[in-house]
Amino acid sequence: MLYREAGQFKSTYAQDQQIFPILQDRIAIGALLLVVFVVVPLFGNQYWLSAILTPFLVLALATLGLNILTGYAGQLSLGTAAFMAVGAFMAYNAMLRIPHIPVIGAFIIGGLCAAAVGIVFGLPSLRIKGLYLAVATLACQFFVLWAINRVGWFSNYSSSGVITAQRMEILGYAIDTPASKYVLTLAIVALMALGAKNLMRSETGRAFMAIRDMDVAASVIGIQMMKTKLLAFAISSFYCGVAGALYAFCYLGTVEPEAFVLDLSFRVLFMMIIGGAGSILGSFLGAGFITMFPIFLNLASKSLENALGMEIPHALVSNTEAIIFGALIIFFLIVEPNGLARLWQIGKEKLRLWPFPH
Amino acid sequence: MSFFIEVLAGGLLAGVMYSLVALGFVLIYKASGVFNFAQGSLVFFAALTFVSLTERGWSFALALGVTLIAMVVLGVLIERIVLRPLVNQPPITLLMATIGLTFVLEGASQLMWGSQPHGLELGIPDVPIEWLSQKWNINISQFDLFAAFVAGALVVVLALLFQKTRIGRALRAVADDHQAALAVGIPLQHIWAIVWAVAGFVALVAGVMWGVRNGVQYALTFTALKALPVLILGGFESIAGAIVGGLIIGASEKLAEVYLGPFVGGGIESWFAYVVALVFLLIRPEGLFGEKIIDRV
Numbered sequence: 209m210l211y212r213e214a215g216q217f218k219s220t221y222a223q224d225q226q227i228f229p230i231l232q233d234r235i236a237i238g239a240l241l242l243v244v245f246v247v248v249p250l251f252g253n254q255y256w257l258s259a260i261l262t263p264f265l266v267l268a269l270a271t272l273g274l275n276i277l278t279g280y281a282g283q284l285s286l287g288t289a290a291f292m293a294v295g296a297f298m299a300y301n302a303m304l305r306i307p308h309i310p311v312i313g314a315f316i317i318g319g320l321c322a323a324a325v326g327i328v329f330g331l332p333s334l335r336i337k338g339l340y341l342a343v344a345t346l347a348c349q350f351f352v353l354w355a356i357n358r359v360g361w362f363s364n365y366s367s368s369g370v371i372t373a374q375r376m377e378i379l380g381y382a383i384d385t386p387a388s389k390y391v392l393t394l395a396i397v398a399l400m401a402l403g404a405k406n407l408m409r410s411e412t413g414r415a416f417m418a419i420r421d422m423d424v425a426a427s428v429i430g431i432q433m434m435k436t437k438l439l440a441f442a443i444s445s446f447y448c449g450v451a452g453a454l455y456a457f458c459y460l461g462t463v464e465p466e467a468f469v470l471d472l473s474f475r476v477l478f479m480m481i482i483g484g485a486g487s488i489l490g491s492f493l494g495a496g497f498i499t500m501f502p503i504f505l506n507l508a509s510k511s512l513e514n515a516l517g518m519e520i521p522h523a524l525v526s527n528t529e530a531i532i533f534g535a536l537i538i539f540f541l542i543v544e545p546n547g548l549a550r551l552w553q554i555g556k557e558k559l560r561l562w563p564f565p566h
Numbered sequence: 567m568s569f570f571i572e573v574l575a576g577g578l579l580a581g582v583m584y585s586l587v588a589l590g591f592v593l594i595y596k597a598s599g600v601f602n603f604a605q606g607s608l609v610f611f612a613a614l615t616f617v618s619l620t621e622r623g624w625s626f627a628l629a630l631g632v633t634l635i636a637m638v639v640l641g642v643l644i645e646r647i648v649l650r651p652l653v654n655q656p657p658i659t660l661l662m663a664t665i666g667l668t669f670v671l672e673g674a675s676q677l678m679w680g681s682q683p684h685g686l687e688l689g690i691p692d693v694p695i696e697w698l699s700q701k702w703n704i705n706i707s708q709f710d711l712f713a714a715f716v717a718g719a720l721v722v723v724l725a726l727l728f729q730k731t732r733i734g735r736a737l738r739a740v741a742d743d744h745q746a747a748l749a750v751g752i753p754l755q756h757i758w759a760i761v762w763a764v765a766g767f768v769a770l771v772a773g774v775m776w777g778v779r780n781g782v783q784y785a786l787t788f789t790a791l792k793a794l795p796v797l798i799l800g801g802f803e804s805i806a807g808a809i810v811g812g813l814i815i816g817a818s819e820k821l822a823e824v825y826l827g828p829f830v831g832g833g834i835e836s837w838f839a840y841v842v843a844l845v846f847l848l849i850r851p852e853g854l855f856g857e858k859i860i861d862r863v
Contacts, residue, residue, distance in 0.1 A: 284658055332844055336851045339601050339657060343798045344847065346791070347840030354837055358830070470791075474665060481662050527677040534669025541663045542651040 212560065227405060244394060249387040258386035258459075260499065265390075265397045266454045268495035271479040272404055272488065273447030278477075279485035280408060281440035282420025283333050284341055287348035288448050288476045293468035294322040294352060295449025296371075296456035297362045303374045304364055311376045311383070315396070315453045322449025323442040325352065330441030334434055337423070349470055356465045363465075370464045373457040389458040396454065400447060405488050407443070416440055417486075482540050484547025493548040501536075505529050573824050574817055579710035581816020582717045583779070586772035587793035588800070588808040589720065590765045595802045596741045597761040600649065601657065603664040606790025607671035608766060610782075612637055613773030617686050617782045618679040630770075637766030642759045650755060672787060683783035686774065713775045720771055721809060724764075728805075733760060741803070795843035801856025810854060815839045 211232040218224045228234045249257065274288050299318030302309055309317075329348040333341050356362045356369065363369045376383040376392070383392050407413050415436045418426035427433050456463040475498060483494020509525050544551055558565075587609060594602040615636055619629035648663055728734040739747040740757050748754055773782075776789055796815050800807025822838045852858055 278658075332848060336847050339661065339802070340798050340847060340851065340853070342661070343794045344840070344844050346794060347837055347844055350837035350840060354833060358833065477662070477665075481659075485658075523681060524677065527673040527681075530669045530673030531677070534666040534671075534673065537666030537669070538648055538663050541655075541659055541666070542648075545652075545655055545659050 225409075227409075241398070245391065249391050252387070252390075254386050257390045260503065262386070262390050262393050262459050263455075264495055264499040265393045266451050266459055267476065267479060267499060268492045269397045269400060269454065270448050270451035270476050271483065271491040271495045272401060273444045273451060274476050274480050275483075275485065275487070275491050276404060276408075276416070276447060277440050277444035279480060279487065279490075280413065280420060281416040281437065281444075282423075283330070283437065283440060284338065285345045285444070286342050286470070286473050286477065287329065287345040287352075289468040289470065289472035290349045290352035291322045291326055291445040291448035292452030292455060292472070293356060293465060294325050294445075295319055295452030296463055296468070297356055297465075298322070298449070299453035300371045300373065300456065301362065301364070311378055311457070312396075315450050315457075318453040319446040319449035322452065323446040326441040326445025326448075327438050330438050333437050333441065346470075349473060353465050353468060368464065370462060371456070372462045373460075376457060383458075393454050393458045396450065400450065401488060401492075404447070408488070412436075412439065420486075478537060482537065482547055484549030487547070487549035489552065490547050490549030493552065497548065501533065502529065505532065573820050576707075576710070577817035577820030578813050579707070579714055579816070580820060581796075581812040581814070582710075582714045582809075583772075583775060583812075584789075584792050584796045584816055585809045585812030586713075586717050586720070586768070586775055587789045588796040588812055589724070589805065590768040590772065591790075591793060591797050592800075592802065592805055592808045593724075593761055593765045593768065596805075597737055598649065598740075598758050599657065599744075600660045600664065601802070602765070603661060603790065604644075604667040604671055605765065605769060605793070606787040607668045607675070608637070608640075608769035609773040609776065609789055610784070610786040611640070611671050611675040611773075612766065612770040613686070613777040613782045613786055614675045614679050614684070616770065616774060617684045617777060620686075621684065633770055634767060637770055638763040641762030641764075641766040645755065645759045645762050649758065668787070672784075676784070681784060683781050684777075685781050686777040709778065713779075716771060716775065717809070720768065721805065724768075724805060727764070733757075737761065792839070795839035798853055799843040799846050801853030804853070804855035807853060807855035811843075815842060818842050 211230075213230045216229075216231060218229065223229070228237055248261070252261070270288055270292055273291070274285060277283050277285050295315075295318035297318075298321035299314045302314040302317040303311070306314075306317075325348070329345060332344045336344060360366075363371050376389075378392070381388070383389055408416070415426070415431045418429070418431055419433070419436055419440075423433065426436075452468070455467075460467065479494035479498045480491065481494070482497055483492070484490030509520060509528075513520055540547075587605060590605045590608065591602055594600055594605070612633055616629055616633040619632060620626065624632070644667065648667060649660075652660055652663055726734075728737060736747070736752045736757055737760070739750070739752055740754060744754065747757075772789070773786065776786055780786070796808060796811040799815060800809070800811025819835055819839050819842075823835050826838075827834055846854065850856075
């Protein structure tokens with residue numbers, strides 16, 4: 209780092225427990241929050257706000273949810289998109305059917321419904337583990353989408369199963385511009401990320417990690433398997449549910465059940481792996497990377513077209529994109545299986561000694 | 567009653583098709599502990615290569631041979647480039663790598679051969695067998711029976727390979743214990759390459775069978791998702807499990823669709839197999855024929 213912790217002494221337990229123990233870190237995070245909350249919505253352009261930053265934040269939240277379940281508690285899940293779907297459709301129904309409900313209340317109801325579904329599909333985790341569990345969570349993915357498609361109640365009997373998010377209003381302010389939607393998403397994501405960070409430093413978080421590292425040993429030292437595993441499923445699905453609601457209300461606006469297919473689950477899983485399993489920061493890095501990546505590829509192919517002076521067929525571009533995407537994931541897994549968060553950590557440690565590493 | 571038998575037989579034969587895909591999973595899992603999510607795209611790749619070659623006027627045998635060689639080369643490449651650097655990583659990392667591989671294979675096969683669907687003919691018509699439908703009023707497709715026969719032959723060949731040959735013994739040793747196998751001088755990397763090549767061969771057979779049934783198209787990659795419940799039901803490590811699991815899943819899926827579907831609005835095929843597999847898992851967490859999981863601290 210360009211700065212060091214030298215001279216900053218911890219004299220109370222509270223100081224010892226701080227998330228950012230170094231003054232400069234606190235200043236940096238404060239500045240970052242100021243920029244993303246004030247400068248970006250004021251000066252960012254519409255396209256960036258609505259098409260890149262908002263989905264990035266929403267997917268980061270979903271990744272965070274998956275990270276709690278898979279990265280911290282060690283229960284592999286392929287049903288993330290299903291939990292998001294539950295959150296989205298139940299938030300819509302809450303807005304529709306409960307008069308005068310505040311938007312945040314609808315989001316919370318969406319999250320709670322997702323948590324309930326998560327608990328039900330988490331029950332098999334008490335008996336089965338690892339890859340078997342991963343395949344079992346696929347049952348959730350297919351069942352939930354089927355139910356939303358088949359049961360008209362979820363989409364208010366719209367013929368194609370498509371829902372349109374209602375108008376949002378908080379304390380009299382209408383949330384209808386890209387900037388206001390971005391700020392709402394950012395506020396929710398920041399709060400929930402802080403919550404997750406603190407949860408993982410608590411007894412519950414340590415119990416999760418104990419189960420991840422070795423569940424037999426964890427149960428021997430008195431961690432209740434059933435309670436803890438189901439809690440992990442519930443919290444994780446709550447996060448995913450809120451992410452789903454935000455996905456529908458702040459990003460897409462109009463959603464069909466097919467927005468939440470297995471592909472989305474995989475994308476979120478990639479974000480978690482590339483960002484770093486078991487890391488809050490990693491959720492954001494991974495989500496950012498995967499969201500930005502197609503845009504970069506697109507730009508690259510555009511500039512290649514300009515350079516060559518000819519049009520590249522669309523199929524060629526999309527297939528090449530898939531190949532590069534897959535290859536990059538394999539490359540990442542080989543080079544740094546612990547993800548971008550680990551690279552960040554290594555970079556920080558290197559910089560701490562820089563420029564005199566010996 | 568004859569309708570019930572017809573549905574049951576149809577389901578069992580459809581289950582055989584699932585087993586064909588599941589076999590490829592089992593082979594690789596047994597020998598290397600990798601849960602190969604890319605098996606579905608291997609099936610797609612094999613079928614697409616084969617059908618594209620035949621459409622270019624190659625003879626059946628030649629196209630089959632060339633595709634087989636391509637699958638073997640692909641298997642060796644995958645072992646060399648993807649798996650060897652990932653030795654000793656946790657299973658989830660390996661799973662993720664194979665999901666990445668799925669993207670590469672799907673992109674590459676469509677890049678090479680285009681993405682339009684193809685029809686595939688083997689000369690065996692997909693029509694009911696006459697004497698069965700006349701005598702017992704049961705309609706069973708001729709092609710389904712042929713597919714079942716192929717699957718049976720494949721299992722016999724694989725069983726012979728595993729039980730009677732030197733390579734088979736080495737494969738079983740590697741499956742039992744990597745380190746012990748290495749210690750007695752079995753070249754692990756050759757064995758893995760062989761397993762991936764054999765899995766490529768199984769993928770080719772499955773791809774051709776599914777191709778005839780549904781046409782060779784992108785949707786073929788989803789056969790992997792159909793095979794997953796079969797796998798967890800039968801156990802990841804068991805070839806017999808893949809067959810029996812396929813039969814159970816196929817039969818229960820069809821019966822449920824016919825007798826249960828009308829009450830809940832139909833279309834339950836997409837998840838019913840998973841629920842059946844889950845119920846089995848709750849009773850036997852390692853699948854029907856899987857190795858018993860013993861946890862030690």
